[in-house]
Amino acid sequence: VFPGSATVNVGVHQIMDFIADFFPSPLESRSRTATKGEETVEVAPDPAGQFSALCFKVMVDPYVGKLSFLRVNSGTLTSDNTIYNVNKGDDERISSFKFMAGKEGKDVKEITVGDIVAIPKLHSVQVGDTLSVKGADATFMPIDFPKPVYSVAVIARSRADEDKLGNAINRTLEEDPSLTFEKNPETGDSVLSGMGDMHIEIVLSQIKERYGVELDTKTPQVPYRETIKKEAEAQGRHKKQTGGHGQYGDVHIRYTPLDRGEGFVFEDKIVGGAIPKGYIPAVEKGLMENMVKGPLAGFPVTDFMATLFFGSYHDVDSSEMSFKLAARLSFRKGIMEANPVLLEPIMEVEVTVPEEYLGDVMGDFNSRRGRILGTDSKGHQQVVRAQCPLAEMFRYAIILRSMTSGRGTFTMEFAHYEEVPGDIAKKVIAAHKEEEEED
Numbered sequence: 001v002f003p004g005s006a007t008v009n010v011g012v013h014q015i016m017d018f019i020a021d022f023f024p025s026p027l028e029s030r031s032r033t034a035t036k037g038e039e040t041v042e043v044a045p046d047p048a049g050q051f052s053a054l055c056f057k058v059m060v061d062p063y064v065g066k067l068s069f070l071r072v073n074s075g076t077l078t079s080d081n082t083i084y085n086v087n088k089g090d091d092e093r094i095s096s097f098k099f100m101a102g103k104e105g106k107d108v109k110e111i112t113v114g115d116i117v118a119i120p121k122l123h124s125v126q127v128g129d130t131l132s133v134k135g136a137d138a139t140f141m142p143i144d145f146p147k148p149v150y151s152v153a154v155i156a157r158s159r160a161d162e163d164k165l166g167n168a169i170n171r172t173l174e175e176d177p178s179l180t181f182e183k184n185p186e187t188g189d190s191v192l193s194g195m196g197d198m199h200i201e202i203v204l205s206q207i208k209e210r211y212g213v214e215l216d217t218k219t220p221q222v223p224y225r226e227t228i229k230k231e232a233e234a235q236g237r238h239k240k241q242t243g244g245h246g247q248y249g250d251v252h253i254r255y256t257p258l259d260r261g262e263g264f265v266f267e268d269k270i271v272g273g274a275i276p277k278g279y280i281p282a283v284e285k286g287l288m289e290n291m292v293k294g295p296l297a298g299f300p301v302t303d304f305m306a307t308l309f310f311g312s313y314h315d316v317d318s319s320e321m322s323f324k325l326a327a328r329l330s331f332r333k334g335i336m337e338a339n340p341v342l343l344e345p346i347m348e349v350e351v352t353v354p355e356e357y358l359g360d361v362m363g364d365f366n367s368r369r370g371r372i373l374g375t376d377s378k379g380h381q382q383v384v385r386a387q388c389p390l391a392e393m394f395r396y397a398i399i400l401r402s403m404t405s406g407r408g409t410f411t412m413e414f415a416h417y418e419e420v421p422g423d424i425a426k427k428v429i430a431a432h433k434e435e436e437e438e439d
Contacts (some may be wrong), residue, residue: 026114032073034130034138041138043074045113051075052132054140055125059118060171060210064105067098068122070131073140076112077133083122084134090124091134127177145178148193149412150397152200152217155190161213168211172203179203186300187221196397222391223345224428225417226294227303228338231256236330238322249322251275251283252310255334258303260343260417264291265305275311275323282320283308286327295332296340297429298436302417304338306331342425343417345390350383351400353408358382360403368392369421387415 004011031042057069082091098105098118111117128142156162169181180193194200207213233254240247266284287306294301353361361384362372370388400408
């Protein structure tokens with residue numbers, strides 16, 4: 001056991017000396033597994049073999065630019081050669097090899113098996129790429145990064161910050177593959193996700209320091225959906241008479257619930273030419289445009305079938321726009337008569353904790369409206385499999401760390417949508433309407 005502290009630089013040199021003196025030479029290490037098409041090959045740590053390396057880290061330095069960190073697994077390469085990105089099929093010119101010591105880099109002319117080296121300005125290289133010489137086609141297994149478990153919505157503090165945000169985020173994502181960033185089209189939130197609150201705080205601090213972009217954060221909105229529970233019929237009649245041509249469209253639509261996950265289905269059951277064929281796509285388009293913002297709480301409507309079964313038209317006044325507006329009137333009336341409900345995303349969660357914390361974790365899930373699916377043993381650890389609403393999981397990384405003294409980990413991915421309990425749905429709808437009034 002080596003006691004020490006990286007923060008105050010105590011014991012670091014002793015550990016490094018121990019590694020240099022007692023760990024095996026890279027030449028004695030195991031062969032690395034690579035794939036060549038469908039075939040698996042072993043790459044031996046041979047300095048005389050074909051050069052091959054794996055990029056395990058990318059860093060964007062304010063002065064040097066992009067630095068790609070490689071671990072050489074076989075062969076030898078000099079800086080007057082080019083280097084070949086096997087994954088991308090691109091040749092890259094080598095400007096220099098740098099052995100990094102903190103922020104300082106020592107230039108060298110040649111690298112060989114076991115070297116960990118930084119190469120500036122390799123434009124096509126990303127983390128997990130295999131680098132070799134032209135003609136090579138074996139690739140090392142990419143690094144399997146954990147999926148993000150903690151998310152925040154980020155808001156640029158000023159217009160200037162907003163203009164610089166795209167570049168700052170792209171460079172940050174290139175450096176840290178365990179981060180994700182997406183613009184949620186349903187809620188409008190820009191969501192930054194990482195491995196925990198501390199991870200996100202460090203990333204936001206780096207973005208401010210390096211790129212001068214200041215970001216505020218908030219809890220992301222839950223992407224709720226709306227659906228219906230019973231069948232209903234509604235007429236939508238749009239009639240407007242002005243000077244010259246008027247506007248006229250009349251539709252009768254039946255709204256039927258579908259099974260969860262089936263989305264939207266449009267059915268044309270018009271007979272006898274009650275509505276001309278040329279206007280029917282406008283009815284479907286009118287419904288699809290209005291599904292984006294449901295009448296219950298403004299969330300997208302899903303899992304229903306709309307059957308157009310009757311209507312009428314006017315030879316002169318009818319148009320595609322008239323039938324789109326008629327479909328809108330029918331939609332808003334019909335959905336509200338079909339017992340609309342809110343749906344929320346349910347996440348599949350897997351928590352790994354020491355056995356002594358198992359009871360606390362399971363009890364916590366019950367308080368979060370979660371369902372325990374089962375538990376498994378994994379050595380001295382217990383794995384809890386559960387399903388839980390996303391609305392209850394935004395701060396779970398912090399809660400789990402506190403509950404298990406930092407010894408618990410978890411993964412989470414989307415499972416399906418389920419109906420929101422009535423009392424919670426009322427609060428969500430009220431809060432959403434309040435936001436709309438403020439806007």
